[in-house]
Amino acid sequence: MRVLEGRWKMIIIFHLFSEPVLRFSELERRIHGVSQKMLSQHLRELENDGLVQRTVYPEVPPKVEYRLTEVGQALCPALDAILRWTELRRDLPHAVAAANAEQS
């Protein structure tokens, strides 16, 4: 379960979910604020954990594609559920604040 730990991992997977094949620079552009180091590091970890497949095309200039593996795709329903939860959360933050206020 610690496979998902890391500032950008879920975000990377989200992007590879909505856009099945992405190159390094495309991910970099889509994920605002990520550094090259963190992107490649997280991609390597996700690859080692079997969530992401890395395909290298021996060309000049180099071209590398990333896509989710079968296991990675199996995660999508779960991440979708989390995404929907975050949206739900924004819909009723007042109830939360009110409950906390009452409590104290």
Next chain:
Amino acid sequence: MRVLEGRWKMIIIFHLFSEPVLRFSELERRIHGVSQKMLSQHLRELENDGLVQRTVYPEVPPKVEYRLTEVGQALCPALDAILRWTELRRDLPHAVAAANAEQS
């Protein structure tokens, strides 16, 4: 979404999911390896984020109960999906390893 970041947060929520009301020491016993510091710190953060409700009984000895808020409970389907995914992952780690081996 960073609300869930932290080594023990998901685990805490899992326990409050299967056992709706737990005291501090009960959580401490159930979560193997957590320190008091991390437990109370994560519980405070979860409380501030509106996922966990903290109830103090002004008794001697002190008694504090933790339970999920409505928002916290809404997370359970998502966490369940993740849990099921981790189990699925253990069922086909061979396919992953094989794919990696072929790739390289």
Next chain:
DNA sequence: CTGGATCCAACGAGATACTG
């Protein structure tokens, strides 16, 4: 274009001791 290497700051997390 796709990174690797290096350095550094900030944060997370554990161990330990102490308290109302």
Next chain:
DNA sequence: CAGTATCTCGTTGGATCCAG
């Protein structure tokens, strides 16, 4: 019982420079 206070250390993450 339910924490807080420190200290320390390892890890994470960012910036920058370099390379095939």
